Amino acid sequence: MTKFGEIIDEKKPVLINFFADWSEDCEGIHDRLKDVSAALGDRLRIIKIDAEKNPQLVKALKVKNLPTYMLYDLGEMVWRESGKKEANELIVDLEGQTPRS
Template sequence: MPKKSFSELINSPGMPVLVDFYADWCGPCKTMAPILQQIAQQHQGKLRVIKIDVDRNQAVAQQFRVQSIPTLILFQNGQPVWRQAGVVPAPQLNQTLQSFVNR
């Protein structure tokens, strides 16, 4: 399967896409990983969760002005509609996502 470009990934028609900008060496990013797995399972079929390694994808990180990691950006129809830097507890993230996922 050919690799999709970042813009193809975030342009899921009708489905919001939560992007986790992370790095393998980042401690808080490791804390965020199981939270994102839980979120992906809870919203399966309604939300897409993708991870972008900032070390391997520096151009994309710069394009969206990611200055600290982890940074989560929620895209709706290719446009950023919400962003948060740092670890976000699952209940808080779930509450934020509800308004976008249940549209």
């Protein structure tokens, strides 16, 4: 998990997305995150984490539902939400959480 600590300790906000290919709520998640990335540009970094391949991290962060989104700013979690969200909903949520943008 040292690498995770390095990822979230960036100079710009980092959106972490936990997903699983088998989850119906995660269907289309990659396309939605591309839209978020296009809208927010370089104001934040988006990291997608396959929950199936990272069970220790899922357990450590107490991820219970998929998809789960976590926004870190300077190493601190500032926002967390689970469940299916459309790209526009995510963009609005994230814009309200990234004051340095």
